[in-house]
Amino acid sequence: xxxxxxxxxxxxxxxxxxxxxxxxxxxxxxxxxxxxxxxxxxxxxxxxxxxxxxxxxxxxxxxxxxxxxxxxxxxxxxxxxxxxxxxxxxxxxxxxxxxxxxxxxxxxxxxxxxxxxxxxxxxxxxxxxxxxxxxxxxxxxxxxxxxxxxxxxxxxxxxxxxxxxxxxxxxxxxxxxxxxxxxxxxxxxxxxxxxxxxxxxx
Amino acid sequence: xxxxxxxxxxxxxxxxxxxxxxxxxxxxxxxxxxxxxxxxxxxxxxxxxxxxxxxxxxxxxxxxxxxxxxxxxxxxxxxxxxxxxxxxxxxxxxxxxxxxxxxxxxxxxxxxxxxxxxxxxxxxxxxxxxxxxxxxxxxxxxxxxxxxxxxxxxxxxxxxxxxxxxxxxxxxxxxxxxxxxxxxxxxxxxxxxxxxxxxxxxxxxxxxxxxxxxxxxxxxxxxxxxxxxxxxxxxxxxxxxxxxxxxxxxxxxxxxxxxxxxxxxxxxxxxxxxxxxxxxxxxxxxxxxxxxxxxxxxxxxxxxxxxxxxxxxxxxxxxxxxxxxxxxxxxxxxxxxxxxxxxxxxxxxxxxxxxxxxxxxxxxxxxxxxxxxxxxxxxxxxxxxxxxxxxxxxxxxxxxxxxxxxxxxxxxxxxxxxxxxxxxxxxxxxxxxxxxxxxxxxxxxxxxxxxxxxx
Numbered sequence: 202x203x204x205x206x207x208x209x210x211x212x213x214x215x216x217x218x219x220x221x222x223x224x225x226x227x228x229x230x231x232x233x234x235x236x237x238x239x240x241x242x243x244x245x246x247x248x249x250x251x252x253x254x255x256x257x258x259x260x261x262x263x264x265x266x267x268x269x270x271x272x273x274x275x276x277x278x279x280x281x282x283x284x285x286x287x288x289x290x291x292x293x294x295x296x297x298x299x300x301x302x303x304x305x306x307x308x309x310x311x312x313x314x315x316x317x318x319x320x321x322x323x324x325x326x327x328x329x330x331x332x333x334x335x336x337x338x339x340x341x342x343x344x345x346x347x348x349x350x351x352x353x354x355x356x357x358x359x360x361x362x363x364x365x366x367x368x369x370x371x372x373x374x375x376x377x378x379x380x381x382x383x384x385x386x387x388x389x390x391x392x393x394x395x396x397x398x399x400x401x402x403x
Numbered sequence: 404x405x406x407x408x409x410x411x412x413x414x415x416x417x418x419x420x421x422x423x424x425x426x427x428x429x430x431x432x433x434x435x436x437x438x439x440x441x442x443x444x445x446x447x448x449x450x451x452x453x454x455x456x457x458x459x460x461x462x463x464x465x466x467x468x469x470x471x472x473x474x475x476x477x478x479x480x481x482x483x484x485x486x487x488x489x490x491x492x493x494x495x496x497x498x499x500x501x502x503x504x505x506x507x508x509x510x511x512x513x514x515x516x517x518x519x520x521x522x523x524x525x526x527x528x529x530x531x532x533x534x535x536x537x538x539x540x541x542x543x544x545x546x547x548x549x550x551x552x553x554x555x556x557x558x559x560x561x562x563x564x565x566x567x568x569x570x571x572x573x574x575x576x577x578x579x580x581x582x583x584x585x586x587x588x589x590x591x592x593x594x595x596x597x598x599x600x601x602x603x604x605x606x607x608x609x610x611x612x613x614x615x616x617x618x619x620x621x622x623x624x625x626x627x628x629x630x631x632x633x634x635x636x637x638x639x640x641x642x643x644x645x646x647x648x649x650x651x652x653x654x655x656x657x658x659x660x661x662x663x664x665x666x667x668x669x670x671x672x673x674x675x676x677x678x679x680x681x682x683x684x685x686x687x688x689x690x691x692x693x694x695x696x697x698x699x700x701x702x703x704x705x706x707x708x709x710x711x712x713x714x715x716x717x718x719x720x721x722x723x724x725x726x727x728x729x730x731x732x733x734x735x736x737x738x739x740x741x742x743x744x745x746x747x748x749x750x751x752x753x754x755x756x757x758x759x760x761x762x763x764x765x766x767x768x769x770x771x772x773x774x775x776x777x778x779x780x781x782x783x784x785x786x787x788x789x790x791x792x793x794x795x796x797x798x799x800x801x802x803x804x805x806x807x808x809x810x811x812x813x814x815x816x817x818x819x820x821x822x823x824x825x826x827x828x829x830x831x832x833x834x835x836x837x838x839x840x841x842x843x844x845x846x847x848x849x850x851x852x853x854x855x856x857x858x
Contacts, residue, residue: 236732336710343717356689366720373727380734
């Protein structure tokens with residue numbers, strides 16, 4: 202697709218490292234814990250492979266809110282962890298200034314309109330604008346770190362995030378397939394050996 | 404305490420002289436009462452006038468008065484939405500996997516089935532690459548782009564009133580971009596083609612970049628490019644040549660400059676039309692990429708519809724990740740891997756083009772390097788399972804002869820990568836068989852000695 206193989210390899214490598222660090226293969230973890238550890242490893246690996254973007258920083262921030270995850274995150278991300286967990290400069294000022302601007306603009310436009318028309322009939326453009334606004338709100342919630350992004354950067358980061366997610370899904374799917382295949386082979390070999398032993402005894 | 408709210412309330416034209424008792428306030432001072440109709444009118448007027456009050460005040464008002472007001476306003480909003488916009492509210496995005504199925508079925512039937520949790524069938528693991536590459540190559544980008552632009556012209560005009568003032572100044576910087584970067588542009592494009600193959604090797608795992616220069620170059624060839632496209636093309640191609648860590652830093656300060664300049668340039672309206680144009684083009688270009696990415700979106704024209712599909716797609720991908728992690732957790736037992744010895748220093752050569760023979764040759768070579776001590780039994784096992792994996796993924800080069808180098812690389816690269824994985828798994832599978840030791844002992848110890856110890 203659009204993702205270079207090195208990205209997927211890095212993703213896989215870090216994910217496997219994460220599995221190792223969190224000991225998913227031991228029997229001491231419950232199913233739920235194991236699943237969470239796997240998911241965390243996968244996300245951290247994706248962040249590692251992608252590098253520093255706004256959505257990766259947002260993802261790291263949301264993942265590290267949980268204290269338990271911090272060790273694993275550090276283990277997988279290594280030196281990058283410090284860099285990625287720094288808040289980007291003016292990350293809170295920009296959305297606030299935008300909101301203030303929009304409010305002022307809204308008030309001004311409202312004052313102009315208040316003298317004139319009724320609002321019973323919505324123009325199609327207003328309708329379209331509302332639709333788009335709603336979608337954008339939903340998208341912001343979906344995207345990690347999306348709350349502070351606007352317009353063009355939001356779309357850009359969405360694109361990036363979607364491509365990375367697709368690669369992550371691909372990697373996980375292949376991993377699953379391989380582990381199932383290897384398990385299958387394992388079982389088959391075991392059965393064969395049992396049969397051989399059985400045959401040898403008789 | 405209620406005084407600050409009197410003025411805006413009065414402005415919204417409500418009759419405040421109704422003195423029936425408020426449910427919660429029990430006859431206190433203003434607002435004395437909020438009978439149902441007044442509440443309705445208030446919420447409706449709040450919604451209609453929209454930006455009448457700043458959101459915090461609306462919230463405070465809603466929370467202070469009867470709780471039903473808030474509920475009503477939300478319900479009202481959703482009802483009015485449903486009436487006016489049809490089933491187009493956020494409810495749509497909360498639908499289950501069926502929408503994801505519809506989404507993906509356009510791409511290929513196999514993909515759609517997979518999305519509906521049919522993970523098991525091996526034949527379906529034809530990689531997603533092919534439909535994408537085929538679609539991508541054959542899709543003509545011009546009509547889509549013009550359609551988007553036309554649409555954006557109608558819809559974006561209104562939006563830009565709100566956004567343009569804030570973001571208009573983005574574009575003064577983006578205009579500056581081509582000046583800075585255009586000088587690098589020409590030599591870089593030529594280099595990118597040859598570098599692309601080796602970039603996979605060259606770029607370290609930590610600074611890997613997406614292969615979007617492919618798209619950029621193609622779109623440039625097809626559509627002739629514009630200023631906005633040149634910007635992002637230059638940016639992306641620059642990244643592709645392995646400048647690496649420098650470029651994300653370069654990209655970020657650029658965006659920050661744009662954002663910080665917003666506040667200062669808000670009053671400057673005259674030259675804004677140019678900025679708006681370039682900004683619109685950039686947005687339309689992003690939408691185009693997203694359209695290429697999200698399956699089944701080539702038919703959809705319209706920002707809201709596209710955004711809807713994007714949202715559905717991202718949600719479905721996130722759900723797939725959840726599901727796959729559940730499945731991986733269920734695979735029992737998961738083998739530990741000695742990563743450094745297997746991954747470290749080994750570079751994958753993605754430039755081999757023919758289908759199966761070099762792959763299997765490579766796998767036997769890799770086997771010989773590290774795993775000879777496991778004996779020929781494992782070799783047979785590897786070959787058996789590597790066939791299992793390689794067969795669905797291997798496609799004759801002839802079928803993809805018209806596609807670009809990148810897609811070929813991806814096809815073959817994935818096979819290589821699978822082979823590598825197979826070796827990786829072969830090791831621990833052997834480990835798992837031989838010993839009864841808990842795998843915890845392998846934790847944190849990445850030395851290759853460990854392998855021999857476990858033997």
